Amino acid sequence: MELINGFITIFSQPVTMLFIVCGAFLGVVVGAVPGLTASAAIAMLVPITYYIDPLSALAFLYVIGKAGRFGGSISAILFNTPGTTAAAATVLDGHPMTRKGQAGKALKTASLASAIGDFTGEILLICGALFIATYTRQLGPPEYFAIYVCAFLIIGSVISSSVLKGIISTLLGGLLAMVGLDPITSEPRFDLGMIELYNGLSLVPLLIGLFVISEVFTQAARGLDQGHHDTIKAKKPEDDQLSFAEVKRCLPFIGKGSVIGSVVGLLPGVGSAVACFVAYGEGRRKAHNAEQWGTGVVEGIAAPEAANNAVSGPSMIPLLALGVPGSTIAAMLLGVFMIHGIQVGPQIFETSGDIVYGLFASGLIGIALYFVIGWYGSAFIGRVIDKIPANLIYPSIMAVACISAYTARSSLFDVGLACLFGLVGYLMKVMNLSAAATVIAFVLAPGAEQAxxxxxxxxxxxxxxFLDRPVALVFFAIPVLAIGMRLYNRRRQAKAAGVQVPDTA
Incomplete structure (x- = not known):
């Protein structure tokens, strides 16, 4: 019943509906631009949320995140360049289909699989968040601190190729969160004698710097050498269509990919990139035509696309049920909740239930919208983006990023911070550190300190x-086991390959 009320709320507010439509289109376009992720787009648009109502702001950014995951498949299929890391596995069969003149078929497969996977994950979010929240209302500060520690360590251990580098990225975020006045003693911490830092670092310039400006610096270092691609046109009309028989072949892989993505989405920090490769590997292992995977088969697109989009909904469950974001986008949405004074956690279903169920409804509407956009317009969007020179795209993004950084608080100091964090983000990429882990830790650290x-x-x-709280001990034990298992598996695989693995794994 509450979900129905959420739909009623959305359709009764034309402005909110307009933001959802714009979010779906913008997310697909942004996702299709190589290097510009949905996280980057959301970072630039967070300042807008200061001036609109909470539901419109949250729905807008949430739908951009969903549509952006699908949008990455467009450039992956058409140009062999994933628009996002979540579409990395889609390249394996997507671009070979384009080379065979079946780009239309590949894009329609991606649209269908993405929508079904995302819908599955959204249903899990709707059912799971409220269910978990009913059991977490009795948790106290010790249990919440244990949950924060669990999130820190799991994110740090799985979000990067190295456990040590992931932990370093997480610690950097926690250190940045300590800048400003001590919440109890009001003593300045790490303020460098600057009055502008007394209130701490703002989330907006941090996001814009690490996700947007750092990418501009990366592209500049590469020489902005994006060239145009010649997309092979369909040789036969059916090459642009997805037949019913092909849909039937894809459905088992879509179903399995949706389940894999939903499970991965529940794990803080793991993300869509992991889900898509796990689903692709599992699908190929069970496929009767496994030898054809990688040469251009629709099943090889369906499995990873269903998985990477199924992550979207479940990654919001820790945020809504516990107040702990499980992904970069969830961390940004937590920032928007905070901007509008909404306390996130188990009580949110009672204090702001209309907004939560409106957000659920906007997610389902957004899925339907980006499916239609993808089914009918993804090829056109890809061709248009490919014709725009990179030396025009990225300077424009830099200008918008600086304007966004200034708009949040009308502060040139924030623009300087954004550029500084852009340089930090670029160096983090060079050193293979994780900006996502840093942002999530930055958002989580104040809550952890308070708890x-x-x-x-x-x-x-x-x-x-903490020793007297069994629930807290369980959450402390989870990351220890997770890190131990990862280190053990890495060593076992390296031993089998005859390679010496460093202790940092």
Whole structure:
């Protein structure tokens, strides 16, 4: 019933509906631009949310995130260049189909698989968030601190190719969050004597710098050498169509990919890139035509596309049920919740239920919209983007990024911070550190600090309070097991290959 009320709320507010439509189109376009992710687009658009109502702001950015995941498949299929890391596995069969003149068929497969996978994940979000929230309302500060620690360590251990580099990225985010006045003593911390830093670092310039300006610097370092591609046209009319028989062949892989993506989405920090490769590998292993995968088969597109889009909904469950973002986009949405004074966590279904169910409804509407856009217009969008010179795209993005950084607080200091973090983000890419882990940790750290201090005030036993809380001990144990298993698997694989693995894994 609440979900129906969410749809009623959306359709009764034309402005909100307009933002959802714009979000679906913008997400597809942004996702199709190589190097410009949905996270980057959301980072640039966060300042807009200061001036619109909470539901419109959240729906707009949420739908951009969903549509952006699908949009990455467009350039992956047409130009052999994934628009996002989530579409990396789509390249394996998507571009070979384009080379055979079946680009239309490949794009329609991606549209269908993305929509079904995303719908599956959204249903899990709707059912799972409320279910988990009913059990987390009784948790106290010690349990929440344990959850934060669990999130920090899991994100740090799985979000990067190296456990050590992932942990370093996470610690950097926590360190940046400590800039400003101490929340209890009001003593300045890491302010470098600058009054502008007394209130801490703003999320907006951090996001814009790490995700947008850093990408502009990366493209500049590459020489902005994007060239135009010659897309091979269909040789036969049926090459642009997806037949019913092909849909039937894809459905089992879409179903399995949706399940894999939904499970991966529940794990903080793992993300769509992991889900798409897991689904592709599992699909190929079980396929009767496994030897044809990689040469251009629709099943090889359906499996990863269903998986990477199914991540979207479940990655929001930790945010809504616990107040802990499980992905970069969820962390940005948490920032928007905070901008509008909405407390995220188990109580949100009671205090702001209309906004939450309106967000659920906007997600389902957004899925339908980007499916239609993808089915009928993805080839056209890809061709248009390919014709725009990179030396025009990225300077324009830089200009918009600087304007966005200034708009949030009308501060030139924020523009300088954004450029500084752009340089930091570029160096992080060079050193293979994770900007996503840094942002998530930056958002989580204040809550973790508050939970820790509240926990220590509850007892005279100091840190011994955590030993008396079984739930807290379980959450402390989870990341230890996860890191241990990852290190063990890496060593076992390296031993089998005869390669020496460093202790950092």
């Amino acid at each position: 820790l201090r509240q926990s220590l005030l509850l007892t005279d036993d100091g840190f011994g309070i």
